[in-house]
Amino acid sequence: MAQHTKEYIREEIIRLLKYAPPEMRVAVLALLPATKRTLNQGYRPTMRGVPLRSWRCLLHLLSSVASMQSDTEMLLRVSSDLLAIADRMAPPGEVLRQSAEILVHAMHAELYVCRLRNSRGEWVARSANHVSGKSIPIVAPMLEESLREHPVMNAILQRHTRYVVSNNLQALERGGDSFDCVIYKEGYRSRLAFVLRERNDKPPFGLVMLYTTREYGFETFDERFLGKCARLVSLTVGRRIAVARDTLEKAAGAMAHYGNNALNIMRNQAEYCGELVEDIDANQARALRLARELMAEFPEDTRGRILALELENALAHADLTELAGHLGGVLEGTRRMTRIINSLKKSVERPRLMHYALGHDVLRLEDDLPRED
Incomplete structure (x- = not known):
């Protein structure tokens, strides 16, 4: 292994530079510090067992190794920025x-x-x-x-x-x-x-x-630098997308489970309230009819007729239409939330953001009614 000693390498460089033009000697010597820094960082050039036969081979080798110094620094900077x-x-x-x-x-x-x-x-x-x-x-x-x-x-x-x-x-x-x-x-x-x-x-x-x-x-x-950079970008970008997709899948799954359960309860209660409103409306109509029949049983200006008239007016003004409208709004709200949950599940594959208040971005979820073909 004597050929790998520092003394042997120094002698070989001197031997190759012996036949180099003066300006080429200066170029080779200028490349040595950068080459040493690159080798100290762990880079090992592929020599393929081919001996260096001239100063031109030495210059080419040193140039390629020294260039890896900047490539290594760039790769570290890119990886640092991507990981940040x-x-x-x-x-x-x-x-x-x-x-x-x-x-x-x-x-x-x-x-x-x-x-x-x-x-x-x-x-x-x-x-x-x-x-x-x-x-x-x-x-x-x-x-x-x-x-x-x-x-x-x-x-x-x-x-x-x-x-x-x-x-x-x-x-x-x-x-x-x-x-x-x-x-x-x-x-x-x-x-x-x-x-x-x-x-x-x-x-x-x-x-x-x-x-x-x-x-x-x-x-x-360098080709190896571009290959490493491509793998680094694929790993970091792919990992970010995978983590985001996994998180969104879990959120969508949890929302579908708990949200749909809560919505089903709200929908059932609202529908039950709607049935109660219908029963109350039917009873109110019957009570109004009975109040009018009762009023006819009393003569004018009697206390019984006056009370029957007040009862008729109270029943006539007790309109349940507004209450029924609000219950319909509750049911429509539950249907809208169901569409939003379905949109959340679909957004796992194609999520989109939209601008919200205070400069924040939020997930854009569609809640439009399905289109009829």
Whole structure:
């Protein structure tokens, strides 16, 4: 193992630099500190048993290892930022958007587009933004998985592909890698797409597509770095979505159980009260008829006739219509709550937020009546 000693490595570097031009010697020596820091952090380059035969090989090796220093720092920063928001529960579309906001800055991109897969296998654009707030190009609202000519759709169909870099964003019919030429006409030249997959070879659930106006803008990133970054994004985003879905499922299940039980009790009591109102109304009508018959039995200006008249007036003004209307409102309220609970169960798969008071976002639940086809 003498060839791995510090003395041997130093001698080999001196031997290789002996034939290098002066400016190349300076470049190699300048790369040594960054290379050492990268190796100290645990990175091990793949040597494949090929010996270094010239100063050019040494320069290439040191450059590739030193570049991993910045990649490692970036990966740590991205992971830290993603984990910092990991405890914030949000719908899938919002989780994807928050993660894209981190990635678009980390990868020095200028634009991101997030897509989610619907039940029909279509990748629907859910959010997009430019880092400087500039206008966003009109992107295809949805992409079909059957579009195999599109490199991102093709990557989706390959189970183990987690990212794809495209450097020709012209339209497919022009031999490019985009659905249409809008992105290219707006000046974007490179795209980095992360395919977010769950474990156990499940179908991918999301796409984060980053764009830059720089030619070959993402080629500076090492393949292993992009692979690690893609796995990290899939894990953090997938975990957040899974936790949110699980929590929402439990909440929806609990609400369906306890809420429906309470609503059934309220509905039964309101319906029973409605039956009582009907009985009271029938008895009131009968009492009013008897009061009028009783009044006819007494002569004018007698005490009995006066009391019978007062009884008739009291019964005539005791209108139960308003009470019946309020009971109907209670029944309609229980039916509305049933629809809301059903909407809560459906929102487990497609939750949506809406703005509420004091700047808070709440889960949007539909309580509209079902449409008739």
